[in-house]
Amino acid sequence: MKLYAVSDGPPSLAVRMTLKALDIQYELINVDFCALEHRTEDYAKMNPQKEIPVLDDNGFYLSESIAIMQYLCDKYAPNSTIYPQDVNLRALINQRLCFNMGFYYNPISSHSMAPIFFDYKRTPMSLKRVENALEVFETYLDRLGTKYAAGDNVTIADFALVSATLCLEAINFDLSPYPLVQRWYFAFKEEYPQLWEIANSGMQEIKAFEQNPPDLSEMNHPFHPTRKHPKA
Template sequence: MKLYSVSDGPPSLACQQALKALNLDYQLINVDYGKGQHMTDEYAQLNPQKEIPTFIDDDLVIGESNAILQYLGDKYDVNGILYPKDPKTRAIVNHRLCFNLAMYYRNISEYVMAPIFFDYKRTPLGLKKLKISLDVFETYLKKSNGKYAAGDKLTIADFPLNTATMCLEAIKFSLSEWPHIEKWYNNFKINHPDLWNIAAQGMKEITYFEANPPDLSHMDHPIHPTRKI
């Protein structure tokens, strides 16, 4: 198994957490985002979207962190602990994965990550969208009254939500207005220090880049405007 990963990328870190939780041996291949290694023709042969992460297991080559997490759960979580087999319980896990991708991490990334690496500004609208996402997640956690994102047990849904929330801590954004999120987030750190350490390493890099924005003007990105230093 191989995981092409970026060292401070929440989707990559979520996949690393899952691989760690499942005690799987794999080769970690660091993709240097700053050097544009994900934009090369060679990488595009693995991932035509030129996005990170990409996962390889025998003849399977896939991108999209949700798909990777679900595959790992299906194939390697034989007891259905991290990826429950009960349809209703699994539906909640799948929902949280979709929620993170479509709303939670999307709005966090636009507010936290894009202004660090590309020519975007933190705006009142971006902050409003971020707070709406936090309000929604707070509601889900309050209604479920569980210890984890999808209930009373750790699942693959916790990994991307945890690494997304880590971005907020990296810029010292307080979660005090969202006590259920804050409690869930801190409990993850306390109860799963080996998994949290994976996110913590990425958080250190994001905090550094927040204070010292990288110069990516050399990188010809097809979508995002390059930030000028």
């Protein structure tokens, strides 16, 4: 098994946490995002979307981090608590995964990552979108009343949401106005240090880029900054 990933990409980090949680052995192949390695024709043979990550499971290629995490659990650990078989529990996990993909990670990435890797500015509107996403997550945690995003046990939904939230920590965003989100985030760090080690490695890279942004003129990136981030 091979995972083509970018070292600081939140979706890649979520998949790597899943592989670690399931104790699956694999070869990690780092894709150089700044060098546009994901834009090559060879990469497109694995993923026509030319996005990261991609899983190669003995010639079976799978993209989209959510699909990869679900596949790994279904094939290699069908009884795992990180993606349980119970229909209602799984439905809630899937909802949180969709929430992260469509509502939570996108504004966070646009506000935190896009200004680093694209000609894109942080604005009051981009901040408002992040605050709105955090407010909704806070509401979910409040209504469910559990330690983690979809229950009292950690699940792949938490891996995705943690990998998004760490982008905010990387730019020193204050989570204290969202006490339940902050408690959830710190609980994950404390209770799953080996998984957080993976997440933190990416967060530290983002933090370093935040302090010393790459030369955008040298990247010659073909994407407009408002389009879907290629680290998806």
